[in-house]
Amino acid sequence: MLHFLNTFLHYIYRDIRPPAKRKRGGLNAQAALSWKTEKDTDEAPPKIEFCPARPPGVQLISADTHTPLELFKLFFTEDTVGTLCQNTNKQAAGRAAKGCKYKWTDVGVNEFYKYIGLIFYMAMVKLDDIKDYWQQNCIFSVEFPAKVMTRDRYRTISWNVHLSDPDEDRVNDKKRGTPEHDPLFQVKPLMDIIRTASQALYHPRRNLAVDNRLVATKAKTGKYMKATPTKLGFKLFVLADSSNGYTVDFAVYTEKENFHKRLSYDSVMSVMNLSYLGPGYHVYMDDFYTSPKLFRDLHAQNFAACGTFREKRKDCPRNADNALIGRSGRGSFRWIRDGPLVFVQWMDTQVVSVCSTIHAAFTGDTVQRRVKPRHGARVPETFPCPSPVTEYNRYMGGVVDLSNQLIQYNTAQHKTMEWYRKLFLHFLDIAATNAYILHKELTSLRQQETMTHKAFMEELTAQLCCVSHTAKQPISDHVPVPANISKVASRRTCILCRMDKGKTQTTPWKCKECGVSLCVTLKRNCFEEWHKRH
Structure with missing residues (x-):
């Protein structure tokens, strides 16, 4: 009897049950449980007007000509290098007072530029060990480094190079374990200068990309990173211009800033500066950063975003009806619209998941893939592709490779046990790469021939060391x-x-x-x- 009554009440009240609660991220029950197909139409959210704070591009007079050294000195000015020399000399004096037994004379600005030039030379000419650049009477000998400075002088500068005031370092070290302690104090002075110069000299175009960059180190201060070969290194969050790979801004990961709690969210917000950029920018990112909360907050600040997403990420749709399955044909896709956000899943060789506040789900884009029929060679075939996927590959896939390649080709990184020196070397890479991109932009505006990255670095190295690498040595009769x-x-x-x-x-x-x-x-x-x- 009781069972019959419960069944009767169920049929009576089934149509007057309370409304379903909103699912994670604001998706209502119906939308969360059903993906729409290719046959359904979608409208893109209203476009945010693009109003950059400055005209995009190089913030220099295009008619002026600049040598590689002059462009590099826009990031490493003589005043900046002079401060580095003061801190380096103070560090050497402190170590000498503690009993370090090596010969030291104060380093000056011109000599420090030559020291940087040798760092770039070693990036261009790879040898196994620093001492190999000064070995003599050998078929593998290289003559140039010994003409710039002695091996012992280069090594002593390397041992003592310091970016901050050593006296202030000791004050900061006493605060270790307290909220006032700054774990990046030793690199902050130079890091802030490079960031400020990068933003002052160039204003990015509309499409930006956020990516992370790893600087490996064996120093104990480094943060544990699974992706680095040494299992130890520093993670940098980089904002780059998608059109050329220019590093607009960057931040170094530290636990002090609570990045470990909301790492993916805070890292993006830390480099998206509305007052500097202006509204209407499009920022692309990978699934490490993408979340509905981040995209909504960026949209509230007049930034649009697009990025791959993880289904297990909070507020992202999952376990929905009509979703793609392993048997779904190549080119099939599903989508869900939730306000300004559209979630798209597209079947390529595997499922690709993209979220966007910029695009409509599908506008007729196609891609070509080489497929293999049952018999015969592979043949090209055209498949429909959702707009967010197409634009993500265009603005994110290429820029990550471009930016990282420019940094990694001829990188100044080499072995050192001082953690802050690893970041110093990476700052040199950023400055040299950004200087090269400025050169490309300026020569393009003047419709002149652009140097290759390798030729630019060779000329920069020669000018830092006060020599000419193109001058031929006269033939001598003194033999x-x-x-x-x-x-x-x-x-x-x-x-x-x-x-x-x-x-x-x-x-x-x-x-x-x-x-x-x-x-x-x-x-x-x-x-x-x-x-x-x-």
């Missing part, structure tokens, strides 16, 4: 020749051995141009020493 060209061997007294040591040392060699007899042996090269003096 050793036999003292007597007759069949009878002849030995004469070496003039340098007699002058310096008062010894009578015979040699079969003389200078072709000078006619002076000089020793040329493995242990004694009077020929070279004589021509250095004369």
Whole structure:
């Protein structure tokens, strides 16, 4: 009887049950449980007017010509390098007071630029160890570094290079374990200068990309990163212009800023500056960052966004009816609209999930894929593709590779045990790469030929070291020749051995141009020493 009553009441009240609660992220019950298909039409949200704070592009006079060194010095100014020299000299003096036994003389601005030039040279010419750049009397020897500075001088500058005031470092170290402690204090001065210069010299175009960049280090201060070979490194969140890979802004991950609680959200918000950029920008990102909350908050600040998403991320639709399955044909897609957000799933070789506040679900875009029929070779075939997927591949897929390639090609990174020096080297990479992109933009405006990245770095290295890498060395007649060209061997007294040591040392060699007899042996090269003096 009781069972019959419950069944009767169920049929009576089934149509007057309370309304379903809104699902995660604001999706109502009906929308959350049913994906729409290709046959359903969708409308894009109202476009946000693009009003950049400055005219996009290089913020320099396009008619002016700039050498690679002049562009690089816009990021590493002489005042900035002068401050680095002061901090480096103070650090060396402090270590000498503690008993470090190496020869030290204060480094100046010009010498520090040469030191940076050698760092870039080593990025262009790869050898296994720093000391290999100064080895002599070997078929693998390179002559250039020894002409700029000695090996010991380069190493002592490397040991002592310091970005912040050592006295202020000690004050900050005393705050360790308190909220006032700044874990990035030793790199903040230079990092802020590079960030400010990057934003002042260039204003990005409409489409931006957010990505992370890893700087590996073995230092204990580094943050644990699974993707790095050393399992230790620093994660940088980078905002780049999708059109050319220019690094507009970046932030270094620190636990102090509570990034570990809302890492994906805060990292994007930290580099999206409305007052600097202006409204109407489109920002693209991968599934590490994408969340409905982030996209709604960006939309509230007049930024539109697009990115791949993870189904398990909070507020994203999942377990919905009519979803794609493994048997869905290639090119099939489903979508759900929730206010300004559209969630799209598209079947390629596997399911691709994209969320956007910019696009409609589908506007007729297609892609070509090479497919293999049952018999025969692969043939191209056209498949429909949702607009968010097409635009994501256009503005995110290419820029990540472009930006990272420009940074990684000829990177200044090499082994060092000081964590802050690893970031210093990465700041050099950012400055040099941004300087090259400025060069490309300026030469394009003047309709002039643009140097390749490799040629730009070679010229920058030469100018930092105060040499010309294009100048050919004149052919000299000062070469050793036999003292007597007759069949009878002849030995004469070496003039340098007699002058310096008062010894009578015979040699079969003389200078072709000078006619002076000089020793040329493995242990004694009077020929070279004589021509250095004369």
